[in-house]
Amino acid sequence: MAATKVDGYAGKILRVDLSNEQLSEETLDETTLRKYIGGTGIGAKYLYDEVPPGVEWSDPENRLMLTSGPLGGTRIMGSGTFSVVTKGPLTNGAAATQSNGFFGAYLKFAGYDGIVVQGAARRPLYLYIHDGSAELKDASHLIGKDTWETPEAICQVLGKTERELSVASIGPAGEKLVKYASIFVDKGHTASHNGVGAVMGSKNLKAIAVARGRRRPSLKDSQRLSAIANEFFNNIVNDPVASQGVYRWGTLTGVVRGASPGATGFLPVKNYTTSIFEIEPDKLEKFGGPYIRSRFQPKPKPCWACRMHHCHIITITEGPYTGFVGEEPEYECFASWGPVIGQTDAAAAIVISNEVDRLGMDCNEAGWLIGLVMECYEKGILTKKDTDGLEMTWGNVEAVRAMLRKIAYRQGFGDVLAEGVMRAAQRIGGDAPQFAIHTMKGNTPRGHDHRVNWTMLFDTCLSQMSSDEGHSMLRPEDLGLERLSAPFSPEEVAKSNAQTKGAVQFEDTLGTCRFTTRTDLRLLAEALKAATGWEFTTTETMEVGKRIVDLLRAFNMRHGHTAEMDAPSPRYGSAPVDGPAKGVTIMPDWEKMRGIYYAQMGWDKETGKPLPETLARLGLEHVIPDLWGRKP
Amino acid sequence: MEIMPWLSQALEAKDYRLVLEEEVEEDETVGELLARIAARHQRFGELVLDAETGGLSGHVSLTFNGRLLELLDGLQTKMSDGDSIVIVPAFAGG
Numbered sequence: 111m112a113a114t115k116v117d118g119y120a121g122k123i124l125r126v127d128l129s130n131e132q133l134s135e136e137t138l139d140e141t142t143l144r145k146y147i148g149g150t151g152i153g154a155k156y157l158y159d160e161v162p163p164g165v166e167w168s169d170p171e172n173r174l175m176l177t178s179g180p181l182g183g184t185r186i187m188g189s190g191t192f193s194v195v196t197k198g199p200l201t202n203g204a205a206a207t208q209s210n211g212f213f214g215a216y217l218k219f220a221g222y223d224g225i226v227v228q229g230a231a232r233r234p235l236y237l238y239i240h241d242g243s244a245e246l247k248d249a250s251h252l253i254g255k256d257t258w259e260t261p262e263a264i265c266q267v268l269g270k271t272e273r274e275l276s277v278a279s280i281g282p283a284g285e286k287l288v289k290y291a292s293i294f295v296d297k298g299h300t301a302s303h304n305g306v307g308a309v310m311g312s313k314n315l316k317a318i319a320v321a322r323g324r325r326r327p328s329l330k331d332s333q334r335l336s337a338i339a340n341e342f343f344n345n346i347v348n349d350p351v352a353s354q355g356v357y358r359w360g361t362l363t364g365v366v367r368g369a370s371p372g373a374t375g376f377l378p379v380k381n382y383t384t385s386i387f388e389i390e391p392d393k394l395e396k397f398g399g400p401y402i403r404s405r406f407q408p409k410p411k412p413c414w415a416c417r418m419h420h421c422h423i424i425t426i427t428e429g430p431y432t433g434f435v436g437e438e439p440e441y442e443c444f445a446s447w448g449p450v451i452g453q454t455d456a457a458a459a460i461v462i463s464n465e466v467d468r469l470g471m472d473c474n475e476a477g478w479l480i481g482l483v484m485e486c487y488e489k490g491i492l493t494k495k496d497t498d499g500l501e502m503t504w505g506n507v508e509a510v511r512a513m514l515r516k517i518a519y520r521q522g523f524g525d526v527l528a529e530g531v532m533r534a535a536q537r538i539g540g541d542a543p544q545f546a547i548h549t550m551k552g553n554t555p556r557g558h559d560h561r562v563n564w565t566m567l568f569d570t571c572l573s574q575m576s577s578d579e580g581h582s583m584l585r586p587e588d589l590g591l592e593r594l595s596a597p598f599s600p601e602e603v604a605k606s607n608a609q610t611k612g613a614v615q616f617e618d619t620l621g622t623c624r625f626t627t628r629t630d631l632r633l634l635a636e637a638l639k640a641a642t643g644w645e646f647t648t649t650e651t652m653e654v655g656k657r658i659v660d661l662l663r664a665f666n667m668r669h670g671h672t673a674e675m676d677a678p679s680p681r682y683g684s685a686p687v688d689g690p691a692k693g694v695t696i697m698p699d700w701e702k703m704r705g706i707y708y709a710q711m712g713w714d715k716e717t718g719k720p721l722p723e724t725l726a727r728l729g730l731e732h733v734i735p736d737l738w739g740r741k742p
Numbered sequence: 743m744e745i746m747p748w749l750s751q752a753l754e755a756k757d758y759r760l761v762l763e764e765e766v767e768e769d770e771t772v773g774e775l776l777a778r779i780a781a782r783h784q785r786f787g788e789l790v791l792d793a794e795t796g797g798l799s800g801h802v803s804l805t806f807n808g809r810l811l812e813l814l815d816g817l818q819t820k821m822s823d824g825d826s827i828v829i830v831p832a833f834a835g836g
Contacts, residue, residue: 350789351801351831361829372828374803374810575824585800593792593800597812690810 113453116140117330118180118641119148124222124244126237129170129229131246138223144644145729147619147654148179148223148434150575153195153539156226157204158733165667167199168287168312176217176278176318177224179621180641183215183414184329185339188623190215190414198304198576199289200475200530201551205304205665206618209303210421211296212276212322214621215414219323231314236264236279240321245522249316257281257294261317264319272296279317280307281470283518287311288528288543290475294467298421298437302472304553304576305530308500311437326430335640342627343417359399360420364441365448366398375562375689379449380504381481382547382681385559385689387449396456397444399659408438418626424460431457436464443467444556446477451484452504462510469518469531476517478531478547478554480510491540498522530554532679547682551666552677553577557683562691564596564603571678572607572707574662580631584613588648589631600699601706608710612655619654656711657728660720663713665734766821772806773817775827790829803832 115121125134138152146155153175165171175195182189192214198205217224221242227357234249251267252260261277268275277295284291284307291307292300310316326375329335346352355363368377369387395401402408406424413421421436434457439447443463447453466473480502486492487502494501498516500509500523516524526537531554535546548554553576560567566581573579586593586606594606617629620638627634634645646654677683677700684697708715712724722734751780766775773796780787792799796816803809806819 166801355831367830370803370828370830372808372826373830374805442754593795593797595797596816598810690805690808691813694813 115328116143116669117328117643118638119143119211120218120221120223120327122222123152123224123226124413125226125228126244126246127229128227128235128315130244131231131235133244133246136561143180145654145657147616147638149177149193149619150183150195150421150615151260151619151654151658153193153206154204154222154665157195157197158661159494160226160228161197161665166258167197167202167309170313171228172197172309172311172312173613174227174306174309174315175224176213176227177621178214178217179223179529179619180327181637182223182621182740183218183327184641185336185415186342186622186636186637187339187416187418187626188413189621189623191218191623192301193618194293194301194306196306196309197654199287199308199540200532200553201576201666201671201699202660203304203551203669203671204574204662205306205309206579206662207297207301207306207577208624209278209295209301209304209616210320210413210623211294211299212414212636213278213295213318213320216276216320216322218327218621219325220320221323221325227310227313230312234314234316236319237315238264238268238316238319238321241323242325250278252316253285254282257470258297258468260317261297261319264317268319268321270321274322275319276322277317277319279470280315281468282312283357283470283528284308285316285378286419286518286528288471288517288520288521288531289530290472291470292472294470296413298423298467299413300467300472302459302474302577305472307470329641330643331640335637338633338637338640339415342630342697345630345633346418352628356420357418358420359403360422360439361440362397362399362402362438362444365444366394366447367399367549369449369529375626375686376558376693377449377479378557378559380452381450381478381485381545382559382561382684383485383687385562385686386693389454393454393456397448397459402438402456403695406438411437413623416623416626420625426457426460429455429457431461434461434462434464437467439463442557443473446473446480447510450481450557451510451532452702453507453510454505455507458507462507462514465511469514471514471518474557475494475554476514477557479517479527479534480513482531482535482542482546483513483527485545486538486542489541491538496523496538499738510633515520522540540611544680548679549682550574550677550679551576553670559683559686561684561686561695562601564598564691564696565607567678567682567696568603568703568707569607571682572704574659574666579614580611581660582609582610582614582617582624584610584629584631586610589613589652598694600696600703604703604706605710608703608707611659611711612652612657615655615658616651621656653728657730658713660725660728661730661733663718663720664725664730664737667717667719668736673704673716676718766823766825768822769820771817772804772819772821772827775821776817779811786801801830801832803827
């Protein structure tokens with residue numbers, strides 16, 4: 111389809127048919143681009159249009175979209191971010207997940223806004239994109255390599271440095287179809303949720319490598335966009351908390367904050383069996399930024415255009431792991447490999463975090479799984495005989511490392527755990543399903559104890575993305591809303607979640623990083639205007655986001671999701687047994703909250719399906735007959 | 743009152759943890775105490791209180807004697823001698 115070139119866009123989507131090993135290019139018209147923008151929006155459109163009910167996650171007919179957006183590769187910090195959208199194995203529904211790094215920017219520089227992968231290759235392949243063209247190459251020499259070895263090997267073969275090539279790859283876990291395998295990018299970044307790496311593995315696609323090209327999409331007003339990029343930066347360094355938090359330390363403040371005496375109970379501890387992380391002060395200090403950055407020889411490893419002091423490569427300089435080189439973990443990896451599994455050695459948590467990344471698995475799901483196994487082991491539901499001789503006691507680092515390898519290669523008991531928390535608990539049996547932390551769709555939450563944060567608990571369970579979809583640094587006042595004043599009010603939480611829903615999805619259409627643009631809708635709309643020339647009010651940005659949410663909701667309902675699946679597992683919705691929210695649970699009000707949310711979203715109160723009038727208002731008329739069996 | 747990382751550094755304390763001891767009046771509320779400290783420490787006020795509404799800012803979370811403040815009477819929670827407040831930065835990022 112011919113289309114006029116739109117500022118801000120490279121102008122082409124690359125379609126990769128692995129079954130036939132054929133590549134083609136297509137364009138999207140301006141009306142479509144304006145409706146879905148890019149990133150998650152374009153990914154959601156392709157998913158809905160091309161993956162009908164009956165296509166399962168591992169079927170060749172499933173699609174895998176990797177998409178940048180109109181701000182990708184600009185001077186805005188972190189605009190190498192891209193979205194991955196597909197049908198994922200944990201929820202048997204939509205996956206929409208983002209990775210930082212350079213990939214999104216390089217994709218634009220190579221002349222593409224996104225990639226649509228379909229089919230399944232008969233032999234291992236990787237995709238090499240360069241100078242406005244692409245080719246499929248044999249990947250048999252890459253099989254078995256981890257997510258650090260793979261980009262190194264591709265760089266070597268192509269004669270490129272790591273700065274000249276951005277590589278998105280899967281590790282052994284993706285090859286073995288572990289249901290929470292992720293896609294890893296540029297050694298340390300990941301599109302993590304809902305098994306997108308398993309989908310890539312099912313297609314026999316080991317990696318996608320993009321060479322840094324010289325093409326730059328035209329921008330409507332590049333001077334203005336540069337000024338806006340500076341404004342994003344200034345907003346962080348002038349923010350009293352962000353300037354001392356994420357700007358300075360990345361997410362390294364999380365465990366120290368969460369484990370301090372008197373803290374809020376947000377730190378997930380021992381599979382939610384307690385809210386108190388018992389750790390000596392000198393050990394806790396080692397999970398913090400000041401200790402790690404002063405001792406472990408940090409080398410900055412920023413993403414595209416980023417000026418924050420966030421990502422680093424570190425070398426452990428003390429203890430049994432001396433000499434270990436890896437990425438400085440994000441908070442959520444630390445949470446999984448520290449408090450979730452009752453483990454207090456920060457250096458060990460650094461090592462496990464990196465090993466999980468390299469094997470190619472989601473640290474959230476893997477952490478909840480090991481926590482579940484340890485609780486089952488403690489309570490006698492699992493014995494050493496079940497766990498292939500490994501003593502899965504709380505905090506047993508070497509047993510954890512061994513079990514994670516078993517999972518990645520689907521060996522022994524690892525094959526059971528490779529199915530993810532919900533399915534593994536069912537296989538283990540006994541009381542295990544009562545201990546398992548997950549939503550009833552089948553995905554697990556991020557690395558927090560959401561029982562003290564009803565906004566995030568409710569959001570995670572109602573999400574269509576396979577992770578939380580509403581959490582952001584959005585200022586409600588930007589939407590003319592009041593800040594949530596009663597975070598344990600069922601009515602207020604449900605209403606607030608619905609009213610703010612869509613903000614993050616708009617942000618995820620643009621190809622930027624949430625850490626740096628912080629869901630500042632006003633400024634994001636200005637940036638979009640500077641890139642494309644399009645005028646968007648804040649209300650219109652929210653409409654784009656809600657359109658994406660409802661489109662994915664419709665996709666999920668057509669693929670078997672029900673209203674009953676909008677709920678937490680028994681443990682996820684339980685009351686903490688100790689800590690600052692002891693005895694408090696959201697569950698007595700769950701049905702009421704769901705009803706309020708459905709009503710606010712314009713969804714049917716019984717089935718949860720978006721109502722015809724809601725779909726029509728969002729420009730999704732074509733979805734109405736699919737959901738309601740009649741023409742609009 | 744304990745103010746935990748990294749808010750303490752935003753308040754220009756040298757340590758990771760800043761401890762304030764305040765005398766409270768009979769039936770003084772948490773909100774009144776915070777406003778009293780904010781009146782003499784502008785930066786504290788900017789961080790902890792919402793200038794427009796007088797409620798808690800979005801920057802922080804509080805526990806009162808080990809219980810989340812929102813599960814008590816919020817800023818109307820009454821204080822007495824020996825009570826403990828811990829202020830930590832609200833969650834941001836993952």
